[in-house]
Amino acid sequence: MNRFEWTSAGAVAAAARLGPVTVAEAMATQSGAPGTAATVLKAGGIDLLDLMKEGLLTPRRIVNLRGIPELGRILEGADGSLRIGSLVTLAQIAEHPLVARRYRALAQAAGLPASPQIRNVATIGGNLLQRPHCWYFRSLHHHCLRKGGATCFAFSGENRYHAVFAHEGCAMVHPSTTAPALVALGARIELLRRDGSRRMVALESLFLTPEEDIRRENDLKPGEILAAIILPPMKPGVRSWYERQGEQDSFDWPVAEVAVVVKLDSPGICREAAVILGAAAPVPYRAKAAESALIGKPSSAGNARDAARAAVAGADPLSGNGYKLPVFEALVARAILHAANQG
Amino acid sequence: MAGNELRPMQYPVGIDPAALGEVERRVSPDEAPPLPPNARLAWIGKAVPRANGHAKVTGSALFTVDRKLPGMLHARLLRSPWPHARVLSLDLDAAARYPGVRAALPIHETVGRAVPLPPPGTSPSTPPARQVLYVGDIVAGVAAATPSAAEAALRLVHVEYQPLPFVADIEGARSGDAPHVFDGPVAGDSHAGGAGGDVPIAQQGNVRGPDRSGSRGNVREGFAQAEIVVEGEFRTQVQTHCCLETHAVVADWEADQLTVYMSTQYTVGVRDELARVFGLPLSRVRVVVDAMGGGFGSKSGAGNYVRAAVALSRQAKAPVRLVLDRREEQLDSGNRPATVQRVRVGARRDGSLSAVSVDSYGTAGVGIGAGVGNFAQSIYSCANFAIAQSDVFINAGPGSAMRGPGNTPGAFAFEQIIDELAERLAIDPLALRDRIDPSAVRRAERRIGAAHSGWSRRHAPGSDAGPVKRGRGVAQSFWGANVQTNSACEVRILRDGSVELLSSVQDIGTGIGTVLAQVVAEELGLRPGDIVVRIGDTDFPAGPPSYGSMTTASITPPARNASHQVLGKLFDAVASALGAAPENLVAVAGRIATADKSRSMSFREAATHLRTERISAVASRSDDYGGFARRFGDLASARNALGGVQFAEVSVDVHTGSVHVERIVAVHDCGRPMNPRQIESQVQGGVLMGLSYALYEERVLDRNTGHVLNADLEYYKIGRSRDVPEIEVIFLENYQGMSATDAYGIAEPANIATAPAIANAVYNAIGVRVRELPMTPAKILSALGRIPQRSGGQ
Numbered sequence A: 001m002n003r004f005e006w007t008s009a010g011a012v013a014a015a016a017r018l019g020p021v022t023v024a025e026a027m028a029t030q031s032g033a034p035g036t037a038a039t040v041l042k043a044g045g046i047d048l049l050d051l052m053k054e055g056l057l058t059p060r061r062i063v064n065l066r067g068i069p070e071l072g073r074i075l076e077g078a079d080g081s082l083r084i085g086s087l088v089t090l091a092q093i094a095e096h097p098l099v100a101r102r103y104r105a106l107a108q109a110a111g112l113p114a115s116p117q118i119r120n121v122a123t124i125g126g127n128l129l130q131r132p133h134c135w136y137f138r139s140l141h142h143h144c145l146r147k148g149g150a151t152c153f154a155f156s157g158e159n160r161y162h163a164v165f166a167h168e169g170c171a172m173v174h175p176s177t178t179a180p181a182l183v184a185l186g187a188r189i190e191l192l193r194r195d196g197s198r199r200m201v202a203l204e205s206l207f208l209t210p211e212e213d214i215r216r217e218n219d220l221k222p223g224e225i226l227a228a229i230i231l232p233p234m235k236p237g238v239r240s241w242y243e244r245q246g247e248q249d250s251f252d253w254p255v256a257e258v259a260v261v262v263k264l265d266s267p268g269i270c271r272e273a274a275v276i277l278g279a280a281a282p283v284p285y286r287a288k289a290a291e292s293a294l295i296g297k298p299s300s301a302g303n304a305r306d307a308a309r310a311a312v313a314g315a316d317p318l319s320g321n322g323y324k325l326p327v328f329e330a331l332v333a334r335a336i337l338h339a340a341n342q343g
Numbered sequence B: 001m002a003g004n005e006l007r008p009m010q011y012p013v014g015i016d017p018a019a020l021g022e023v024e025r026r027v028s029p030d031e032a033p034p035l036p037p038n039a040r041l042a043w044i045g046k047a048v049p050r051a052n053g054h055a056k057v058t059g060s061a062l063f064t065v066d067r068k069l070p071g072m073l074h075a076r077l078l079r080s081p082w083p084h085a086r087v088l089s090l091d092l093d094a095a096a097r098y099p100g101v102r103a104a105l106p107i108h109e110t111v112g113r114a115v116p117l118p119p120p121g122t123s124p125s126t127p128p129a130r131q132v133l134y135v136g137d138i139v140a141g142v143a144a145a146t147p148s149a150a151e152a153a154l155r156l157v158h159v160e161y162q163p164l165p166f167v168a169d170i171e172g173a174r175s176g177d178a179p180h181v182f183d184g185p186v187a188g189d190s191h192a193g194g195a196g197g198d199v200p201i202a203q204q205g206n207v208r209g210p211d212r213s214g215s216r217g218n219v220r221e222g223f224a225q226a227e228i229v230v231e232g233e234f235r236t237q238v239q240t241h242c243c244l245e246t247h248a249v250v251a252d253w254e255a256d257q258l259t260v261y262m263s264t265q266y267t268v269g270v271r272d273e274l275a276r277v278f279g280l281p282l283s284r285v286r287v288v289v290d291a292m293g294g295g296f297g298s299k300s301g302a303g304n305y306v307r308a309a310v311a312l313s314r315q316a317k318a319p320v321r322l323v324l325d326r327r328e329e330q331l332d333s334g335n336r337p338a339t340v341q342r343v344r345v346g347a348r349r350d351g352s353l354s355a356v357s358v359d360s361y362g363t364a365g366v367g368i369g370a371g372v373g374n375f376a377q378s379i380y381s382c383a384n385f386a387i388a389q390s391d392v393f394i395n396a397g398p399g400s401a402m403r404g405p406g407n408t409p410g411a412f413a414f415e416q417i418i419d420e421l422a423e424r425l426a427i428d429p430l431a432l433r434d435r436i437d438p439s440a441v442r443r444a445e446r447r448i449g450a451a452h453s454g455w456s457r458r459h460a461p462g463s464d465a466g467p468v469k470r471g472r473g474v475a476q477s478f479w480g481a482n483v484q485t486n487s488a489c490e491v492r493i494l495r496d497g498s499v500e501l502l503s504s505v506q507d508i509g510t511g512i513g514t515v516l517a518q519v520v521a522e523e524l525g526l527r528p529g530d531i532v533v534r535i536g537d538t539d540f541p542a543g544p545p546s547y548g549s550m551t552t553a554s555i556t557p558p559a560r561n562a563s564h565q566v567l568g569k570l571f572d573a574v575a576s577a578l579g580a581a582p583e584n585l586v587a588v589a590g591r592i593a594t595a596d597k598s599r600s601m602s603f604r605e606a607a608t609h610l611r612t613e614r615i616s617a618v619a620s621r622s623d624d625y626g627g628f629a630r631r632f633g634d635l636a637s638a639r640n641a642l643g644g645v646q647f648a649e650v651s652v653d654v655h656t657g658s659v660h661v662e663r664i665v666a667v668h669d670c671g672r673p674m675n676p677r678q679i680e681s682q683v684q685g686g687v688l689m690g691l692s693y694a695l696y697e698e699r700v701l702d703r704n705t706g707h708v709l710n711a712d713l714e715y716y717k718i719g720r721s722r723d724v725p726e727i728e729v730i731f732l733e734n735y736q737g738m739s740a741t742d743a744y745g746i747a748e749p750a751n752i753a754t755a756p757a758i759a760n761a762v763y764n765a766i767g768v769r770v771r772e773l774p775m776t777p778a779k780i781l782s783a784l785g786r787i788p789q790r791s792g793g794q
């Protein structure tokens, strides 16, 4: 690991003034040797330090956000919305009673990644903004497209954990487990700019496909700080569920995951649906065909199966990851039924 | 002391308690008298807590990584980023000048891998052009005052590589037009435990073999006699050792002495190796290990990194610490080779086997010995057996011995074929084994395991309704009961009544130190806590290695004999004070007493009668009383091999392909069990390692770039907390009257049966056989035919 300066920011504005750039910017170079001039932000530091230990990121200065109290709170809005500060840890979210009651899929998603130790440190902001875990991306010896290199190694290489959808140019899967749940629940995010102004966007629109920009997973602008995630008030009849399957049950990444949100009316007909797949594509992947298959239909095992089939119908698996399709299909069907059958 | 004539003695034999009898052995008068069964002993066979357990859990145990010597330097190794390249030049000047750097050397050590045989007509001393053969191959080393200076200096080493064509997958390497890993024929030790080794074997391109040794009878006739033939092709992956403590050494080269502190499974072996390599007399090399965090076969010898550390220390004239990081550990500290095995079994309707053939090829990277051991050859009765094993070289780090080398992948294939045969014959897998397995011990183990595991509730394959299907499977273990006869220890009694045991034997985490204290305490009538056990140092009498499941079998008999002999000296010293002949004295409950207990004194008081400050006896491992089955130099195999039978209960979700192991019942034998608590822990460890091999672990090598893609513990998946099933460990007391303790090993058998037991249970759950490891969701879904064919797209 290289030598670096360490600054602890006490307030968001102070952090913004230090001129941080995104880690994607700090990493992307033509030569393959990471630059050493950047100032970057650290939340829990799990991903940041991983990149530094591998020699993939060599920043000049690290700005620690952990000492900013306003980013570490969960607040209920008067309208029934919920504001989750970007530094709230995954463990805190998983254990929060209101989250568990209203936004079940998020509580489930936040309670499963990695291990308890990691969840006690990992923040929701860092989780959404962490860099991909494609093993070529994480290798100093593979200067791939996403790092500014000339090739993607995954298509003709070892791609068992890679994307089965929308992988034009780069087949990494978006690493965040909380993202599918948050997108399904209609979360918005609040970003603070260097000049002190704020911008609010739907979380879903933050993520960039490789075609939009192969070097960045999201549209965070240099100097922008993610302040909070805002969950909308839950309408009556809305319920959610998250399912995941890894190769192991602890300290592992999912090979497939899905968050489902449905709004059922009183006879039990589905009026709104969100089906978002994780570990599926370079962005949290909305399975539109599955959503349309659900809407207007009563919840039943048969309808859930149809929707699940629709969810994987357009998939384009690589040489080594076709197995993900039956897994997705099973998880989507299960998540729909679990969501619908909640009280 | 009495003369050397052998005396007849009566020893307990049989499986306790069901079948205990007696056997007469003629033994030397130096041997301690026959030991009764465990039930009648004070310490041997009792669950004595691990002596250094407290130190380990509180962090005070001294591991090699904790060693700090005055003036100690820190070394780092430069490793090849290329899978195959010629080193055109290597410039260490800038690195050597970096502030704090005290030594910088090119490193070209090649132990553990195959080495080219000199072409006929050339002198063997022609130095070969330096080539690196895999990503992670060592090129240079530096030692500096701080780890960061060493790291920084490493970046200044300038190497000019000329990349060469390489091959990183086993199928590719077998094809005719594959780049050659080696230019010509090679030889080398078969570290990984398979076929090959030093025997001259034909080599064609990257394929060295086949080696047919071990074949017997006539398989053609055998198959002609068969009424049923089952066959299948099985594949196993590369598994890495994943020692929690990575390979670590502190080498201290002084004017008249080389001292090496090292995480090793064999202190004496390392000493001998270093003395040879550095041209030093054995008396000037000392190897020391205290606490150790796992080896599993990968820390058997000095290896390249220790040689590098010693060379750096010699140059720097200072102690040098070298600790591999996790990436180096995964790339270049050995591994269990991958195998592809075609297994064919012919049987008659009654189940008896008429022919067995095994055709295997495997890869130990640039190493030799990717065979499948002697499992199929030895476990069941069959007159006709043919084996052909080949090594396929690829540009990857060399394999090495790993817990049950050869037999672990071998059992995965063979125990599945036997399961399949049972099904084809429509007989229970246990009943089939009763028919073909000559081992009485395994027969007893099957019976016990069947009762404990609820075997009778096993249903027909794939018969559960619903997506989550449960299944039960069984598999057996076969492993030689190994003994090293070059294995000694000393027991001392000091005038204040304290007692010491000394041996170079090392405790690699199995708890041999505790067992030795039990043995000495039993013999001297003391408590294990009274015995000071000094081990892991070659300044003490040479003990055995801790591999091959031979440590307990090799060192506990001399420990007991040395105790017996030194006690005889104590008896001589106190006989007159107690008014009895020495041969009429006994040591019990902390006292030395006359046989009728009429007169006694405390052990402590007895020691004050010693004429000298301390007395001592050194004993070494005698031959097994009933003789050995085989011996090669210091190494011998006992007449009866080790058994072991494991029962697995799994559930498989056929929609997601995920497998959960719910329960393993592991029934094992190790001669006389010395410490049930530690045996249980060994068996649990073996089961977990086997489970992890069955379901998760796999080194992923990128065939396009030759890099290991998961040289970490994130994507190299090893069983973790929630993957642990309920493990029930049962072991037999199997008395054979073979040595002063009658103890044998347990470590490897505990690992061999697990993967096939799980595979057979998976078959029983889903009705489809999974013939490839690890049994990930992808493999399960593929076996079930649930993966859709790819439509288009690359």
Ligand SMILES: Cc1cc2nc3c(=O)[nH]c(=O)nc-3n(C[C@H](O)[C@H](O)[C@H](O)COP(=O)(O)OP(=O)(O)OC[C@H]3O[C@@H](n4cnc5c(N)ncnc54)[C@H](O)[C@@H]3O)c2cc1C
Residues within 6 Å of the ligand: A022, A023, A024, A040, A041, A042, A043, A044, A045, A046, A047, A048, A049, A065, A086, A087, A112, A113, A114, A115, A118, A121, A122, A123, A124, A125, A126, A127, A128, A129, A130, A131, A175, A176, A177, A178, A224, A225, A226, A227, A251, A252, A253, A254, B714
């Ligand atoms: C074995 C293992 C398994 C894992 N499994 C999973 C899994 O299943 N699912 C999953 O989702 N994750 C998983 N993770 C990843 C882990 O959850 C993330 O690394 C963690 O959530 C990152 O959070 P952090 O707070 O530590 O982020 P940091 O490392 O501190 O930051 C991550 C990135 O976000 C930026 N950043 C952080 N906060 C802000 C902010 N407020 N504003 C602007 N930029 C910011 C940083 O600059 C950095 O680029 C796993 C990790 C490991 C080691």
Ligand code: SF4
Residues within 6 Å of the ligand: A132, A134, A135, A136, A137, A144, A145, A146, A147, A151, A152, A153, A154, A155, A169, A170, A171, A172
């Ligand atoms: S999938 Fe994306 S991140 Fe991975 S190697 Fe290809 S371009 Fe790089």
